[in-house]
Every structure is written in C-alpha cells, then in structure tokens.
Amino acid sequence: MADPVIVDDPGDPRLADYVGLSDAALRRRVELGQGVFIAEGELVIRQLLASPYAVRSVLLTPTRHRHLASALAGLDVPVFVAPPPVLRAVAGFNLHRGAVAAAARPAPRDPMTLLARSRTVAVLEGLNDHENVGALFRSAAALGVDAVLLAPGCADPLYRRSVRVSMGAVLRLPFADVSPWPAALADIAGAGFELVALTPHPDAEPVGAFAPAGAVALLVGSEAQGLSEGALAAAGRHVRIPMRSGVDSLNVAAAAAIAFHHVFTP
Numbered sequence: 232m233a234d235p236v237i238v239d240d241p242g243d244p245r246l247a248d249y250v251g252l253s254d255a256a257l258r259r260r261v262e263l264g265q266g267v268f269i270a271e272g273e274l275v276i277r278q279l280l281a282s283p284y285a286v287r288s289v290l291l292t293p294t295r296h297r298h299l300a301s302a303l304a305g306l307d308v309p310v311f312v313a314p315p316p317v318l319r320a321v322a323g324f325n326l327h328r329g330a331v332a333a334a335a336r337p338a339p340r341d342p343m344t345l346l347a348r349s350r351t352v353a354v355l356e357g358l359n360d361h362e363n364v365g366a367l368f369r370s371a372a373a374l375g376v377d378a379v380l381l382a383p384g385c386a387d388p389l390y391r392r393s394v395r396v397s398m399g400a401v402l403r404l405p406f407a408d409v410s411p412w413p414a415a416l417a418d419i420a421g422a423g424f425e426l427v428a429l430t431p432h433p434d435a436e437p438v439g440a441f442a443p444a445g446a447v448a449l450l451v452g453s454e455a456q457g458l459s460e461g462a463l464a465a466a467g468r469h470v471r472i473p474m475r476s477g478v479d480s481l482n483v484a485a486a487a488a489i490a491f492h493h494v495f496t497p
Contacts, residue, residue: 235296238313241320246311248333249290252322252391259387266336268389270399272328277302278399285335292318292329299330336389340407342380342415346422349377350446351495354419354426356382356412356462357453358483364388365396366484367451372400374488375495379406380419380448413461416450420465424448428458428466429490431480435471438493449494454483470494 238246248267251257262268267287270279273295279286280302288309291299296312303310318326346352353376358364364386371379379388386393388401409415420426427441428450450466452458463469472481472489480486 235291235310235312238290238311239317241317245288245309246290246313246321248287249321249331250323252326252331253324255390258390262336262389267333268336268394269391270332270334270402271326271330271391271395273298273330275395275399275402276330276332278402279332279334280306282399282402284337284402287333287335289332290318290321290330295328295330340405342407342409343418343422345378345380345405345407346419346424351376351443352378352380352419352424352448353487353491354380354382354409354416354448354450355385356450356458357456358385358451359453361386361390361392362396363454363482363484365393365401367487368393368397368400368404368406370484370488370491372397372404374491376404376491379404380409381406382412382415383408383410413459413465416462416465419448420467422446425468426450426466427468427470427494428452428463429471429486430458430463430469431471431474432469433471435469437473438470438490439473441468441470441494443494447494449487449490451483451487451490454480 252269270276286308288311290311292315293312353371368388388406394401416426424446426448450458450462472486
C-alpha cells in the first residue's frame with residue numbers, strides 16, 4: 232500500500248466520489264452515471280476488500296486508518312486520510328463511522344446465468360426501501376439463498392444504506408435485475424424453479440409445512456402491497472407465516488428471514 236494521502240480540503244476534487252452521500256437523488260445520478268458505489272463502515276470495507284468488486288479509493292479518519300491499515304496493505308488505490316470535519320463537509324452529514332470506500336459497480340449480471348448455478352433464489356417485487364433490501368440480503372446470505380433477483384422498481388442493493396444494513400452481504404451474494412415483469416417469472420420457472428409466493432393470505436399453507444422437492448424461487452413482495460396479482464398467479468405454491476390474530480403482517484425483511492429458514496436452510 233502506498234502512503235496515505237492526507238487531505239484537509241473538502242473541496243479536493245480527488246474526493247468527488249464521496250460528495251453528498253446523504254442526497255439520494257444526487258447519489259443516484261453520480262453512482263449510476265459513473266459506475267460507482269459506496270461502502271460505509273469498517274466492517275463493510277473489510278467485506279469489500281474480500282469481495283470481487285474493484286476498489287477505487289478509501290477515505291478514512293486517522294483513527295479508522297490505524298484500525299484498517301493492515302487490511303489495506305497491498306491495496307493499490309489511493310487511501311485518503313482526513314479529519315472528521317472534512318469527512319462531514321464532503322459527505323453532507325456526520326459520518327460517525329469515519330470510514331468509506333468507493334468501488335466500481337459490476338456490469339449487469341444475466342439472471343439466467345445466476346439461475347443455472349443456483350438451487351435457491353429469492354425474487355423481490357416492489358421492495359423500494361433501501362434498508363429493507365439490505366436487511367433482506369443479510370438474511371438471505373446467512374440462510375441458504377444462492378442469488379437474489381430484483382423486479383423493476385426495487386431499491387438499489389448497492390446504494391450506501393443497503394450495503395451498510397446488509398453488513399456487506401450484498402457484496403457476497405450475487406444478484407440481477409429481471410424484466411419484463413411479471414413475464415420473467417415464466418423464464419424462472421422454465422429454468423426448473425418452483426415458484427413459491429410468500430403471502431399473508433389465510434388460504435396459503437404454513438411455510439413450515441412446505442418441503443422443497445427441487446430448486447425453489449421464493450417470491451417476496453412489498454410491505455404495502457404484497458405481491459402483485461400477476462406474481463401470485465404465476466406461483467404454483469403460496470405459503471404464509473402463522474401469526475397471532477390481530478397482527479396483519481411482519482416487516483418484509485423479518486418475514487423473508489423466517490421463510491428463508493424454513494424453505495432454504497438445510
């Protein structure tokens with residue numbers, strides 16, 4: 232690793248990847264336009280360094296640089312070190328974790344290629360909350376999911392908050408966009424996957440009673456609307472999580488974790 236680059240000017244153009252991290256609209260334009268994403272926090276940066284993603288640079292406070300110095304050894308990219316007020320001015324908020332890294336976004340993955348090397352996949356429809364997507368990826372990585380497929384309109388798994396909440400799981404678990412929707416579900420079924428819809432509908436069978444006989448694609452919908460009629464119609468099985476009366480549903484990430492445990496965990 233080259234010597235760290237000390238930065239004391241928040242307007243330094245070398246920090247352009249990190250400007251306005253709290254401005255979601257700005258970040259969408261910057262990150263998608265320049266093919267970059269941000270990993271935040273020491274643990275997530277360690278996950279990034281162990282992943283196949285190409286790191287562009289790292290920005291740390293002096294304290295975080297001391298913590299990460301050994302992990303950064305051999306990394307041939309700029310490592311910027313700046314005091315907390317500089318990080319705050321660049322990011323647009325108090326970056327109390329004191330550690331961010333910029334990495335290159337991958338080329339879009341082919342969903343059929345992912346399906347060919349998977350046995351268990353999660354298919355997300357309408358999940359537009361970044362924290363829910365991140366939490367779901369964290370559970371999926373822990374509980375036996377091989378890949379995640381995202382219908383149009385889902386939140387970006389590589390948005391900073393998604394990556395952070397996932398504790399870096401989005402950097403380990405492969406994912407791809409699928410379209411057109413819901414017609415793409417026929418392609419998933421054609422690849423040999425049983426389509427199983429997670430729904431609170433009382434007519435669905437308890438998820439604990441479902442025993443997969445082969446490859447499974449678990450369909451998960453948004454908290455507000457659930458799965459669309461098209462997605463429900465495409466699924467050959469419907470499963471639910473039994474709950475006490477008076478509770479209509481769980482947070483989508485919590486519900487998905489329970490379903491992953493029952494359906495996918497060996």
